[in-house]
Amino acid sequence: MRTVYVNGDYIPENEAKISVFDRGFLMADGVYEVTSVLGGKLVDFEGHAKRLERSLNELDMPKPPEFDDLLEIHRELVRANGIDEGLVYLQVTRGSDGDRDFVFPSAETRPTVVMFTQAKPGLAENPAAKKGIKVISIDDIRWGRRDIKTVQLLYPSMGKMMAKAKGADDAWMVEDGEVTEGTSNNAYIVKDGRIITRALSNDILHGITRAAVLRFAREAQMEVVERNFTIDEAQKADEAFVTSASTFVMPVVEIDGATLGDGTPGPVARRLREIYVDEARKAAV
């Protein structure tokens, strides 16, 4: 049984309790982070901590625990649960003042902070990365502040189910004819050696993995172009891939039934995955 963290306490998962009035539960009034663990250490921890602070700030929620405390809780959970490869999930909600109300509770209301681990043996040597994944396109009907990592994940969940129903692995969301991002990852295409991905704005989550991967790509003298692209352009690309804390760099080999290249992961995606996993391991804390 896992040890989880709830508002200052480390407890067995079956003893963890949250109020039925918690705004995370009633209103999806909460934000989250997912940090990967490689070799028992945290990948890109600083990036996740900074984004958490930004998400909370954008929603007028109280500041998160101090950086050092947050790191310590992450490490303690990884240790207590013996995680070598996996994820640490963190959620902060606006808490509850004991009733349901659309109006935010008073500023003194204590936020709810919950954290747990997920063991994912084989995260680095994920067999899916050797085969690549298939994606379908769906309309992006999410709200306009996708830069805030909120727990409003119903539509992304539905997107994954729509993909599954079509025999695919995931969905890319499309708005005004252009790809925003994957249901739980950032989306990229590669054409003539150039890596193309949508620029940062409120339309997409500012992926922590994205930032690292683009930095490594530029350091390796690969050309990166931050601009919008369509599904039609993506289907004609040489390669495609997605990035996230839970998949690192994952090659995409099919988009809406169209096979990319020879249907196997392309060299740019494979190289970026290798660089990212190596560097992530080295820099993990």
Ligand code: PDD
């Ligand atoms: N999802 N875009 C969306 C909509 C996401 O949900 C995520 C992450 C990303 C990639 O961000 P990062 O590189 O910081 O993980 C992009 C996490 C992994 C999840 O929901 O499980």
